[in-house]
Amino acid sequence: MAAINWFKFSSPHSFYPLAGRMMPWFLAASLLLSIVGLYVAFFVAPTDFQQGESYRIIFIHVPAAWMSMFIYLVMAGWAGAGLVFNTRLSGMMARALAPTGAMFTFLALWTGALWGKPTWGTWWVWDARLTSELILLFLYIGFLSLTAAIEDERRADRAGAVLALVGVVNIPIIYFSVVWWNTLHQGASVSLKSAPKMATTMLIGMLLMALAFWMYSIAAALLRVRSIIREREPRAAAEV
Amino acid sequence: MKPRHKRFIAIAAALLALGGAVALVLNAFQSNLVFFFSPSQIASKEAPVGRSFRLGGLVQNGSVAREKDGVTVRFAVTDTAHTIQVVYRGILPDLFSEGKGVVAQGKLEPDGVFRAEQVLAKHDENYMPPEAAAALEKAHGGKKQ
Numbered sequence: 001m002a003a004i005n006w007f008k009f010s011s012p013h014s015f016y017p018l019a020g021r022m023m024p025w026f027l028a029a030s031l032l033l034s035i036v037g038l039y040v041a042f043f044v045a046p047t048d049f050q051q052g053e054s055y056r057i058i059f060i061h062v063p064a065a066w067m068s069m070f071i072y073l074v075m076a077g078w079a080g081a082g083l084v085f086n087t088r089l090s091g092m093m094a095r096a097l098a099p100t101g102a103m104f105t106f107l108a109l110w111t112g113a114l115w116g117k118p119t120w121g122t123w124w125v126w127d128a129r130l131t132s133e134l135i136l137l138f139l140y141i142g143f144l145s146l147t148a149a150i151e152d153e154r155r156a157d158r159a160g161a162v163l164a165l166v167g168v169v170n171i172p173i174i175y176f177s178v179v180w181w182n183t184l185h186q187g188a189s190v191s192l193k194s195a196p197k198m199a200t201t202m203l204i205g206m207l208l209m210a211l212a213f214w215m216y217s218i219a220a221a222l223l224r225v226r227s228i229i230r231e232r233e234p235r236a237a238a239e240v
Numbered sequence: 241m242k243p244r245h246k247r248f249i250a251i252a253a254a255l256l257a258l259g260g261a262v263a264l265v266l267n268a269f270q271s272n273l274v275f276f277f278s279p280s281q282i283a284s285k286e287a288p289v290g291r292s293f294r295l296g297g298l299v300q301n302g303s304v305a306r307e308k309d310g311v312t313v314r315f316a317v318t319d320t321a322h323t324i325q326v327v328y329r330g331i332l333p334d335l336f337s338e339g340k341g342v343v344a345q346g347k348l349e350p351d352g353v354f355r356a357e358q359v360l361a362k363h364d365e366n367y368m369p370p371e372a373a374a375a376l377e378k379a380h381g382g383k384k385q
Binding site for chain 1: 244273274363
C-alpha cells in the first residue's frame, strides 16, 4: 500500500470532497452511539447509592465537559499548525471547531448547574473548576467574535490562532483544578492513573456517550469546514 | 533553517514563556484560590478572622442535633485531626448526612462556633448501585465511614 501524502489534504481543494465523503459516516456513528448510550444511561445503569436518579445527568455532563476541553486543544493545534505551516485549511478547521466547542462548554456548565442544585444545594459557586470552565466559554466566544470581526479572512485566522494558543493554558487549569485546590466540585471518577470509581455499566454508558459526542463533533466540524470552503474558495468546491 | 521552523520555535518559546508566567501567577494566588478552609487550617489560624469564609470537611458522626424550633441545626465538621462546631438556620441539602462531605459559608464567632449562612453538600467521585454500597459497608465490618 502506498503511503498516503497527508499534505495533499491540507489544501481545501482536495479536502473538500474528502470531508463530504466522511461526514455522513461520522453522523451515522454519532446517532447510533447516542441511541445505545442513552439506552444504557436510562435503562441499564443502576441507581446511585447516594444521589439516586439525579446522578444520571453525568451521562451528558461529563462527556460534554471532556469535549469542551478536547475540542479546544484540537482547535489550538490547528491554529498553531496554521501559524507554522501557513496553510489555509488550518485556520478554516480551527474556525469550524469553535462553535461546537462553545456549545459543549455551555452544555457542561448548564447540566452542571442542573446537577449542582439537587446534590450540592446550589446552582453555581465560584470554585476553581466551575470558574475555569466559564473562562473556557469566554475564550470560545472571544475566538468566535474576534475572527468574525476581522474582514480579511486570512488575517482573522491568524489573530484567532494567537488567541486560541494563549488560551491553551486554561485547559490544564480546568483539568487539574480539583487536584490543586480545595473545590466544591469532586475529583475525577475516571482517569488514566487509577481504576474508575464507578460501577461498570455506568462507565460504559458514559464512554458510549463520549464516543457519540466525538463522532458528532467530527461530523459538525466537517460540515462546517465545507461551508467555509464554499464561501471563501468557491472554485475549490466547484471543480470537483 | 526554513521560515516555518523559525515560526515554530518562536511560537513554542512564546507558549513556554506564557505557561511559566501563568504558573507563577497561580502560585502567587494559591491562598486566594482556595474554596474552603479545613478545621486544621482554622486551628492553625490560616482562615480569615472577622470576615466570612467557607469551612469544609466531614460531618462528624453523631454530631447532628436539631433544636426545638425545627430550623436550627448544630453539627460538627471534622478533618479527623481537628473539629469545629457549626450552627446553621435553614434548609440542608438532600445529600447532607453524617460522615459525608460538607462546605459551609459563614463566620467564626469569638466563642469558636462557626455560624453558617449557607451549607452545601460536597459529594465524592464514587458512583455505584446501593447494593454495592451495602456490600462494601458489610466488608468494612459494619463500621460507619
